[in-house]
Amino acid sequence: MIKNNRLTAEEYEKNFSDIHPPFDNETAAIVEANRCLFCYDAPCIKGCPTSIDIPKFIKQITTQNVKGSAHTIFVSNIFGAGCSKVCPVEKLCEGNCVYNLLEEKPIEIARLQRYASEMAMANNWQMFERKPDNGKKVAIVGAGPAGLSCAHVLSREGVEVTIFEKEEKAGGLMTYGIAAYKVTPEFCANEVNYITGIGGIHIEYEKSLGKDFTVAELQTQYDAVFLGMGVGLARQLDIPGEDLEGVEDAITFIYNLRSKELPAIAVGDRVAVIGMGMTAIDAATQAKRLGANEVTMLYRRTQSEMPCTQHEMDIALLDGCEIIWLAAPKEIKGVDGKVTTLVCSKMKLGDADASGRRSPVDTGETFTLAVDMVIKAAGQMPFFDIVEQNNLQHKNGKINIDATGGTNLAGVYAGGDAVNGGKEVVNAVQAGKDAAASILQYMGLV
């Protein structure tokens, strides 16, 4: 049965508390920071899409120059605080830490980054002074990591930025698409306020591209445009029974989790989650933490092809989620319009596909799972229609850009998930920075 309010207030609080607790005192942070070897041309930096000078900011923690440390982080990544909570660091900076080669625990880079950046946010240390207004105006679509990162760089240079955001809050996937035990709504709001605290960034909420305005209109009203609206639509399974009550997509499930009170969120007794990406993990673990009795994750390939990291999978396993490999949904059956059964095809691995991963091939055999809820986390689709309607060149809805981040439209740049189809927050931040640099050049400011 799908129902809400399954837990006590204490249980909700415990299940959704911070999964990566911060250093709660200076001594602990300094002890960890002192472990850092201060590598030259450090592998951790090369693992960071925004190239934060990690050894430098860690060294600055040891010298108790936390303000300098936060500056080192934010100068490369204005979402440094949020990234410290949501980045899959085990495959980025921490995964490259040379201590791994000594079979020694890598430096807790994310936790140290959180230490310095949260202290800066808590004290509202504004690290950057905006240059005088230069009369240039840029429109940005989407107040997510790509859009805000782009906006911050532009504003620093004295550009006046207007961001159009379709939701009622800024932050994009940080605010609406990531597990609640990683970032809280309060944190996301604080981070947005900290970023926009530089001034010169105006956000127009509940304004959607395609509904309220067009790219062509922005082109006439602004000196340049950045499109960072991400992806939104959940990929459909295209199988019978997808419209039954109890079938939900992970994006909507997590969006509700992040925008409503936890006890209001309904979950089934036995939940199947389709997919093995980060979003699938976030959906599965949170379904379990909301009180589902059984959560089973299904993936059509094997562990070696899964998109999530081992660390993320371990979170799901430790939460008690089951994983069935080489299983693809074939049909969802129901009684009285409600989900009762998921029929799956048993798969085997065939030849490598375009992504280099081996393709799953149907063996013809099936099995069934008794479930009352199916959460689809098989990836997200770009805003195909919007892109098409605005005459943007694209590939399957993903906007085409050149080396400068420019689209086929004059003065229109794009980056983040809207271009790459869905990567990490930190990739979007870098795309925003890169596009900002190109926009400044385009407007003749550098």
Added chain:
Amino acid sequence: MADISSNFLGIKSPNPFWLASAPPTDKKINVLRAFEAGWGGVVWKTLGSQVKNVSSRYSAVNYGGHKVMGFNNIELISDRPLDINLKEIRECIKLFPDRAMVVSLMADNDKNSWHELIKKVEDTGAHGFELNFGCPHGMTERGMGAAVGQDPEIAAMVVEWVMEAATIPVITKLTPNVHSVVPTAKAVAKAGSNGLSLINTIQSITGVDLDTFVPNPYVAGKSVYGGYCGPAVKPIALKMLTSIAQNPETNRLPISGIGGVSNWKDAVEFLLLGASNVQVCTAAMTHGFRIVEDMCEGLNNWMDEKGFKILEDFIGKSVPAITHWEDLDINYHHVANINQDKCIHCGLCYIACEDTSHQSISLQPGQPYNIYTIKEEECVGCNLCQLVCPVNECITMVEQRVAPEYINWVEWQKRGLPLNDH
């Protein structure tokens, strides 16, 4: 199992680890705890005329997350009444007759004061004296401590007074606050001192409080120079020890080594460079008396491994290895080698060599790990890369002699051999 018992001027102790004259040896309760923990002996904190200490008294230098790499103090000699000290010394000797009990002295600057103090202390049954000619603060202003040790003539005069009265062995403790410890050592040896100990603490300021702008340690908005000790001073102590151990006029006296001894390895180094035993203070003050357990066990295991039966088998063994620069072999050459199987690609060797040494390491860019290799033809064999490498035995120095025969700088010049061309 080796015999680590020590005999210093006839003063016997079950091991060569004594606690130096300092706060840990100021009271019976501390000394009994030290003996219970296994320390071989103590040098009781300096006795003399009545003084008064201030608050605070200590400050430290921390480094890279390690506390108390260096330590300084502005304490004076014992501020407890002499009678109480003498009574407690007697009691400690009675309770632990197998341990060494040496008493540090600093009488007022007249013969009678010294004679009187010596008589009183000998009555306790103490095994020896250590003359405090080294204390660098507080007592110097009164013409005592380092003020005596810094002037060989005055030091010799006081030692002569002491030797007139003393019937037990006398050790003279030397101050490092001189350009060379040898002149005072020679003078006191000539004046009859039975043994030497060194080093006392080094005048220092450990740091300044960046909020109050007052240096450490803080005493009501002021500070004074303190005596520096702890691990940071060990290299200075070893050098001064060696200069005494190599001098024919001073090396006939047994030496008690002091200065940053923190573990059995440090102690072995002091013994190899000519000390007959060692005295410890800062390490005990930062970790408690229990550290002596590993000091004894580590020393014992090392001696077994090397085949040494008694301490005398290796005391002074490394002294001849310290020579004059002019005697070093110029044909000796070694170059660094990086073991690629052990390398973790941190690049510390590269940046140290590239920025501050001889640009002898090449960087082959990698994602994410660069490969670092030695340019042997450029390497001068300075050791810097090996010193900064965080992985044990990853970088080794491989001998590549320029020529088989020994040749020193003097001979090199005489023969007009080529100098560096870069």
